[in-house]
Amino acid sequence: MQIMKETAFENEGMAMRITGGTFSAEFSPELNNFSSIRNLVTDDEYLKFKPQVPLISIYVLIGDEKAELLPDQPNILFSSEGMTIHYTSFGGRPIEAVIRFKADGDLLHISATIENRDAFSEIVEILMPHISGIYLGESHKDDIIIYPHHAGERTVNPVSGYGKNKKDFWRASSVAYKDHFRREINYCGLASMSWMYYYDAQNGLYIGSHDSRFPVTGVIAETSGNDQKPWMGFGFRKYHRIRFGERYDTGEYVLGITDKDWHYGAKIYRSYIEPYLEFDNNPAFLKDEYALNQCYNLKRAGKIENCFKDIPRLYDEGRSWGVRHMFIASWNRTGFDSFYPEYYPDMELGSAMEFRRGLEYVRENGGFTTLYINARIFDTASDFHKTVGEAMAIRNEKGEMIHETYGPAHFTVNCPSDRLWRDYLLDTAEFALMAYDCDGIYLDQLASAEPYPCYNKAHSHENIGEFNNGYVYILRELKSRLKKHRPDAYIMTENCGDIYGSFTWGNLTWNGADYDEYYNVFKYTFPEYVQVNMVNPRGWEKDEQAQKYWFYKDMQRAVLLGSVLWMGITTRLTPDKGEYHTYARQALNFRRQIHHFIRDARFFDDAFIREIHPECAATCWELDNGSCFVLAGNHSLADNASLTIELPYQIKNATAYDIGWNKIDTEHRGKRLNIRLTTRLAFILMEP
Numbered sequence: 001m002q003i004m005k006e007t008a009f010e011n012e013g014m015a016m017r018i019t020g021g022t023f024s025a026e027f028s029p030e031l032n033n034f035s036s037i038r039n040l041v042t043d044d045e046y047l048k049f050k051p052q053v054p055l056i057s058i059y060v061l062i063g064d065e066k067a068e069l070l071p072d073q074p075n076i077l078f079s080s081e082g083m084t085i086h087y088t089s090f091g092g093r094p095i096e097a098v099i100r101f102k103a104d105g106d107l108l109h110i111s112a113t114i115e116n117r118d119a120f121s122e123i124v125e126i127l128m129p130h131i132s133g134i135y136l137g138e139s140h141k142d143d144i145i146i147y148p149h150h151a152g153e154r155t156v157n158p159v160s161g162y163g164k165n166k167k168d169f170w171r172a173s174s175v176a177y178k179d180h181f182r183r184e185i186n187y188c189g190l191a192s193m194s195w196m197y198y199y200d201a202q203n204g205l206y207i208g209s210h211d212s213r214f215p216v217t218g219v220i221a222e223t224s225g226n227d228q229k230p231w232m233g234f235g236f237r238k239y240h241r242i243r244f245g246e247r248y249d250t251g252e253y254v255l256g257i258t259d260k261d262w263h264y265g266a267k268i269y270r271s272y273i274e275p276y277l278e279f280d281n282n283p284a285f286l287k288d289e290y291a292l293n294q295c296y297n298l299k300r301a302g303k304i305e306n307c308f309k310d311i312p313r314l315y316d317e318g319r320s321w322g323v324r325h326m327f328i329a330s331w332n333r334t335g336f337d338s339f340y341p342e343y344y345p346d347m348e349l350g351s352a353m354e355f356r357r358g359l360e361y362v363r364e365n366g367g368f369t370t371l372y373i374n375a376r377i378f379d380t381a382s383d384f385h386k387t388v389g390e391a392m393a394i395r396n397e398k399g400e401m402i403h404e405t406y407g408p409a410h411f412t413v414n415c416p417s418d419r420l421w422r423d424y425l426l427d428t429a430e431f432a433l434m435a436y437d438c439d440g441i442y443l444d445q446l447a448s449a450e451p452y453p454c455y456n457k458a459h460s461h462e463n464i465g466e467f468n469n470g471y472v473y474i475l476r477e478l479k480s481r482l483k484k485h486r487p488d489a490y491i492m493t494e495n496c497g498d499i500y501g502s503f504t505w506g507n508l509t510w511n512g513a514d515y516d517e518y519y520n521v522f523k524y525t526f527p528e529y530v531q532v533n534m535v536n537p538r539g540w541e542k543d544e545q546a547q548k549y550w551f552y553k554d555m556q557r558a559v560l561l562g563s564v565l566w567m568g569i570t571t572r573l574t575p576d577k578g579e580y581h582t583y584a585r586q587a588l589n590f591r592r593q594i595h596h597f598i599r600d601a602r603f604f605d606d607a608f609i610r611e612i613h614p615e616c617a618a619t620c621w622e623l624d625n626g627s628c629f630v631l632a633g634n635h636s637l638a639d640n641a642s643l644t645i646e647l648p649y650q651i652k653n654a655t656a657y658d659i660g661w662n663k664i665d666t667e668h669r670g671k672r673l674n675i676r677l678t679t680r681l682a683f684i685l686m687e688p
Helices: 262-276 284-288 308-319 352-364 385-392 419-436 467-485 520-525 544-560 579-598
Strands: 002-007 014-019 023-028 033-039 057-062 065-069 075-079 082-087 095-104 107-116 122-127 131-134 144-147 153-156 175-177 180-187 195-199 204-210 217-223 232-242 247-258 291-295 325-328 368-374 377-379 403-406 409-413 440-444 490-494 507-509 531-534 564-567 609-612 617-622 628-633 642-646 653-657 667-669 672-676 681-687
Touching: 014 033, 014 082, 014 095, 023 095, 023 247, 033 131, 033 247, 057 095, 107 122, 107 232, 122 247, 144 217, 144 262, 153 520, 195 232, 195 262, 204 232, 204 262, 232 247, 247 262, 262 520, 291 308, 308 325, 308 352, 352 368, 352 419, 368 419, 377 385, 385 409, 385 419, 419 440, 419 467, 440 467, 467 490, 531 544, 544 564, 544 579, 544 617, 544 628, 564 579, 579 681, 609 617, 617 642, 628 642, 672 681
Parallel strands: 291 325, 291 564, 325 368, 368 440, 440 490, 490 507, 507 531, 531 564
Antiparallel strands: 002 014, 014 023, 023 033, 057 065, 057 122, 075 082, 082 095, 095 107, 107 247, 122 232, 131 232, 144 153, 144 195, 175 180, 180 217, 195 204, 204 247, 217 232, 377 409, 403 409, 609 642, 617 628, 628 681, 642 672, 653 681, 667 672
16 A cells, blocks of 8 residues: 555645555545545546545534534545544534545545534534545446445436436435435435445446444435536435534445446445344245235225135135245235224224134145234324324434325334334234234335434434334344244345345335336345345336336346245236236246246356347356356347357256246357247256
8 A cells, every 4th residue: 555645636736645456546635535536457537527525524413403514624644554634623613533544455445533522513414435526437428336225226327317306216316406416315224235336347436334333324326417527426424413522433434446347346345244144044944935925905095805704715816826925914904004003903804813714724724924014104193193103203303203105194204213113013013923823024114215313312212323223123133032932933024124134034125116226236245135026017007018018027037036926916917917917827837947946046147148138138046066057038029039158167068948948949069058038038057
């Protein structure tokens, strides 16, 4: 590692350089940020434009008003350990920050200690490291971002893609901010991981927050949205209250400057977080599951569709498909998405014992059941909202509750790091398993919707950013409680969260947007975690052709990722649904045929794919005996579609099957194999 002084941007004075194995980074005291990040392998200067923000900014509460404070001029110190920047004030207020930089190969480690010496304010947010002015190579148009929204997104040319008020992603949309556009989602939940990757064909940039305390952390990607002055920016916002006289260590952030694609970023993140996670600790029987019968069709929007006495029939319909897992929602008082958290069997559907007898029928006939509980919200229409819900609610810095709306119902968000909601949720879930004799509990929204800081001083948590740790406690404790009653009990959640997956079997990754979803990211980073993918026709698609297109594409994605198929056998895929019914059964049979290969294979994403038709997709897997297989799909039955595979060894034998499990021809020579894709799903097994 070398440290030296060098002039950076013209007229910006002296910049301090820190050099690693693959990069040099120059820090300008005048800019209070990097003025250069250069890839020494490719000789690409990542900062094409001067950053408009400081590397660090502090947000403080003065009364109940929040204000952003920018750093004043720093002092810079050097040692054999790296570079240190020392700020003694922010916005003229006596707040001290010491930022440390250390180069290690292709990684730049950044951390800070913040001390609040201002008696008139409380620090509540720290935004760092905030870098901007970036694009890679000669053009921004071929740059790609990997962003951890749910199971992952992959966007080509995010300057354009993020450079508008995007509504495709609902809570995770890009919005106008000052003179640019910003996406900011909180970890852990809406953001499943705390890293991003920005790359082109020659260059890569990893940006990660490596803090094993797992606080609520905003994951920020922003852009000018301007093709004439294109730039991207990245940062993290950490929520922690620092009172007068207190000191706080931010934990570590990491920048990686490489010539590799996003898979390398996944490995960097995985190496940081793996020691804090547990893997493969779910009941053995779940390894054999590849589909579930999703039943939200008891009571919805005040309408009764089926009663508890119908549970045996609904189960038998799923069993006729070979699916023995029955997932039941809409069983609670007033039905789906209403009157949460009053999780009692709805009287209009039958008695509590009738409900239990239905679940007993499932078990007696070779099946098992999961019951739905929402783990996050409280219906404001509930008789108990005023007396209980308000006490459970998260409060913002102004003391206001956070409100959300789903369909016609309105809710406030409960605080999982406060004992009142935490213990109520645990008791409710444990009671459901004991009383109704289910096998597993599904906690809706837990790893899906936005985590928030909580400023409610009456709550039991010590600080504002403990939302995630509250849920980790709930999952760990619930798993222990459930197993006391049923050793093979399990937990499922909605969507993905890396720190939550240690305690769950099944992360329901739902298909929402038509754009950029890329579940391969979470699958590649955490192949041990089971994804459950929705494969029903998209009911919100009013155009019939669009609905068909997405139905076949969603099914292809789920099968190629080895996911559990989330199937509305008794609702969306019934015999009267025509080709949806026919194809769903066909794809399910294919998924059944390949499952014994998938269950113990290692996921390699697209590692062996050399050429593939743009309308097609494929994933690569390796078995313990050294054999490899590829799952491929041509969901739209594009003409003249083909696939070329290249393995790291000579191919001795190759066998391929279409969606009907009929053999199809392959050509292989040496390490390469070619196949025409005339089927919507294909399996290719190759032996060394």
